[in-house]
Amino acid sequence: MRRTILITISFLPTVLRGKTSMGYLVFGVRVLLGVFLIWSGLSKVSDPRAFAFVVESYGIVGPTLSLWIALVLPWVEIVLGFAFVVGIYIRLASVATMGLSIIFGIALVLNFGQELPLGCGCFGLGQDPEVVGWLDILKDLVLFSVALLIFATKNHYWALD
Numbered sequence: 001m002r003r004t005i006l007i008t009i010s011f012l013p014t015v016l017r018g019k020t021s022m023g024y025l026v027f028g029v030r031v032l033l034g035v036f037l038i039w040s041g042l043s044k045v046s047d048p049r050a051f052a053f054v055v056e057s058y059g060i061v062g063p064t065l066s067l068w069i070a071l072v073l074p075w076v077e078i079v080l081g082f083a084f085v086v087g088i089y090i091r092l093a094s095v096a097t098m099g100l101s102i103i104f105g106i107a108l109v110l111n112f113g114q115e116l117p118l119g120c121g122c123f124g125l126g127q128d129p130e131v132v133g134w135l136d137i138l139k140d141l142v143l144f145s146v147a148l149l150i151f152a153t154k155n156h157y158w159a160l161d
Contacts, residue, residue: 027157030150033143034084037097041077043123044070054121058107076100084150087159094151101144108136 044051052070056063076096083093108120111132119130122139150156 023153023155023157026149026153029146030084030087030090030156033097033146033150034081034086037077037081037084039081040123041074041081043074044121045074045078047125048074050118050125051121054116054118054125057116057118058111060107060110087156088161090156090159090161091151094147097147098144098151101140101147105137105140105144108132108140112137 048067048070051074052063052067055061055069055073056066061069077100080093080097080100083089113132115129115131117129118125119128120132120136
């Protein structure tokens with residue numbers, strides 16, 4: 001048992017350097033995260049006023065700041081997604097994604113158990129009211145964890161930086 005743990009621990013730095021087949025897995029995860037962020041941003045960018053209503057429904061910021069967030073956040077997500085897909089500024093994009101995930105997580109925790117009239121706003125406007133629950137927080141933790149894995153990995157495959 002101890003030998004297995006030592007092998008696993010000694011293998012981890014190699015994985016994080018991207019020199020094994022795990023590097024291909026991290027590459028795939030990086031591209032999927034990029035597509036996810038692009039899709040998320042594109043779903044919000046077409047109707048900023050409606051998305052501002054979703055942001056305001058969290059009860060954290062007022063209408064003016066909600067509109068600014070609705071105008072900027074989708075484009076930030078699209079740019080971050082593009083960085084992950086193309087492989088530029090990967091570590092910076094990872095840190096920014098982790099920062100967004102922390103902000104999203106705080107908003108979700110503050111609204112835990114409450115009903116949001118148009119859903120969480122993760123992918124634009126939902127059609128039905130949605131209660132913030134554990135699944136929403138779990139999704140946010142997965143987003144943070146994936147960004148952290150990408151940040152911790154060095155020498156990414158097919159990256160320009």
